[in-house]
Amino acid sequence: xxxxxxxxxSTKSQVLRSxxxxxxxxxxxxxEEWRFxxxxxxxxxxxxxxxTGAAPVxxxxxxxxxxxxxxxxxxxxxxxxxxxxxxxxxxFGSAGDVNLIEVASExxxxxxxxxxxxxxxxEAAAARTVIKVGGFAQVTLVLEQVGSAVLADNVEVIVGDGxxxxxxxxxxxxxxxxxxxxxRFRVGRDAxxxxxxxxxxxxxxxxxxxxxxxxxxxxxELWGLYFADxxxxxxxxxxxxxxxxxxxxxxxYRGALQGxxxxxxxxxxxxxxxxxxxxxxxxxxxxxxxxxxxxxxxVPNLEIETGEVAGAGHASATGRFDDEQLFxxxxxxxxxxxxxxxxxxxxxxxxxxxxxxxELRERLGETIESRLAEVES
Numbered sequence: 001x002x003x004x005x006x007x008x009x010s011t012k013s014q015v016l017r018s019x020x021x022x023x024x025x026x027x028x029x030x031x032e033e034w035r036f037x038x039x040x041x042x043x044x045x046x047x048x049x050x051x052t053g054a055a056p057v058x059x060x061x062x063x064x065x066x067x068x069x070x071x072x073x074x075x076x077x078x079x080x081x082x083x084x085x086x087x088x089x090x091x092f093g094s095a096g097d098v099n100l101i102e103v104a105s106e107x108x109x110x111x112x113x114x115x116x117x118x119x120x121x122x123e124a125a126a127a128r129t130v131i132k133v134g135g136f137a138q139v140t141l142v143l144e145q146v147g148s149a150v151l152a153d154n155v156e157v158i159v160g161d162g163x164x165x166x167x168x169x170x171x172x173x174x175x176x177x178x179x180x181x182x183x184r185f186r187v188g189r190d191a192x193x194x195x196x197x198x199x200x201x202x203x204x205x206x207x208x209x210x211x212x213x214x215x216x217x218x219x220x221e222l223w224g225l226y227f228a229d230x231x232x233x234x235x236x237x238x239x240x241x242x243x244x245x246x247x248x249x250x251x252x253y254r255g256a257l258q259g260x261x262x263x264x265x266x267x268x269x270x271x272x273x274x275x276x277x278x279x280x281x282x283x284x285x286x287x288x289x290x291x292x293x294x295x296x297x298x299v300p301n302l303e304i305e306t307g308e309v310a311g312a313g314h315a316s317a318t319g320r321f322d323d324e325q326l327f328x329x330x331x332x333x334x335x336x337x338x339x340x341x342x343x344x345x346x347x348x349x350x351x352x353x354x355x356x357x358x359e360l361r362e363r364l365g366e367t368i369e370s371r372l373a374e375v376e377s
Contacts, residue, residue, distance in 0.1 A: 189215025230259025
């Protein structure tokens with residue numbers, strides 16, 4: 001068992017970390033990290049001491065040269081993530097074998113790696129995935145999550161020195177699915193991570209993304225796209241931990257909501273430690289409310305321990321349709337329903353264009369338009 005900073009934390013850098021779920025107190029919903037989350041809908045992911053359901057199964061086709069996917073023992077993989085919440089620790093302790101996705105050093109994958117993560121039912125389960133990208137390798141990886149699941153899972157990503165990883169995680173779960181996920185990136189010297197996180201399916205999806213830098217010159221761009229329908233709860237949290245000099249981060253998330261009780265949460269935390277001189281960081285979240293009864297919570301935070309930064313800022317905006325945009329389009333003969341689609345398409349265009357696969361970009365656009373059509377009908 002590893003435990004750090006047992007005293008009450010005063011900053012994000014002092015949060016309790018432990019592999020043992022017993023070290024974390026029972027959740028009440030009053031904690032700052034959980035006050036937006038409907039804990040009752042998480043069920044045994046909050047209350048259990050171990051999870052025994054079947055973990056999701058990975059499905060994939062032919063892999064590019066230099067890329068391997070295999071199942072290994074937890075003892076064979078050094079952890080990147082030390083859990084700092086109860087659910088992540090529960091997932092770590094309950095997971096069986098580890099799904100290891102490995103990219104050999106200096107590999108330049110000639111095609112995207114597409115992996116489908118298929119849920120195995122509604123018995124609460126845990127999973128652990130480790131992604132290792134060797135030094136100076138370049139790869140695009142898509143993890144598409146589908147099916148029914150009640151899942152606590154950790155995804156640990158190591159990006160070696162000089163490597164480039166473009167990762168897309170797509171939550172297209174069935175309507176009854178519940179997920180609490182933690183994705184942890186360790187970014188090497190002069191390495192670059194571009195992560196696009198998409199949430200469209202599931203009843204409740206809570207995704208926590210954290211980033212640490214292992215050397216100078218690392219870059220991390222975190223992009224997010226979510227569209228919540230009636231009754232759905234999508235929650236995205238980030239902690240970008242700048243601990244070494246001359247690194248860069250950018251966080252840009254956009255979401256749309258429609259229908260009664262549609263709820264989204266975005267909490268962006270950036271920590272710039274005293275040693276992280278020359279840091280350049282910015283985070284922004286925008287939300288578009290399409291109907292009455294939807295709610296978006298947006299909380300950007302910066303914690304800066306040095307004055308020697310290249311740049312640091314944040315922004316957040318939540319609002320309804322721009323009536324002037326609609327009027328402009330309708331005045332030129334475009335019907336109102338088509339005008340609304342154009343506005344939403346424009347709102348999401350930048351994020352969709354961050355997806356590196358054309359077929360997937362088209363599918364995301366079609367899904368968004370079909371959801372708009374459901375409300376109009």
